[in-house]
Amino acid sequence: EPEVTQTPSHQVTQMGQEVILRCVPISNHLYFYWYRQILGQKVEFLVSFYNNEISEKSEIFDDQFSVERPDGSNFTLKIRSTKLEDSAMYFCASSGPGQETQYFGPGTRLLVL
């Protein structure tokens, strides 16, 4: 069964450093998303991406964040200058054409020190 994959599974970084989180969505999916989940809190929408551009972004997704689909398979989230409060689990998701159902990857646990 096809699945969303994410790398790395864990990332530890120093405050102010740049991180890139990587995702490989399900191959025939066209819509891509990033969410985050701070420990003990709700899953929060960050950004949706379709047809090589951002469809919508949340207030959390400020100028420090960017997304890219550098090739036909990868989808990345970059945080330019990490803050302590960026520590969270980051989930990538994808959905197919005409589908609202979103399939999630296993997540990247980011810890900013």
Next chain:
Amino acid sequence: QKEVEQDPGPLSVPEGAIVSLNCTYSNSAFQYFMWYRQYSRKGPELLMYTYSSGNKEDGRFTAQVDKSSKYISLFIRDSQPSDSATYLCAMGDAGNNRKLIWGLGTSLAVNP
């Protein structure tokens, strides 16, 4: 009022029990509703998807949506210890952005 409210529990039941999990929401624009299961430190796994009011059944799971009351439920019949997880409701409107709004999740323990 929060957009989506879900009692975090924890909920503890004996094996074989019927489990009822619920969410309420305030935004009448929500059109589709999902239930995800999340094991500790893993990604959400899609369980059920419903688009309209009514019931939808899949094996031991039944999803129920009442749009007039802005209330959704997930029922688990013959619960098993392997059902022990956090159950999250998520919902979205019919716009093109497909942003999902989530409940906090209910922690369920099914005891053998």
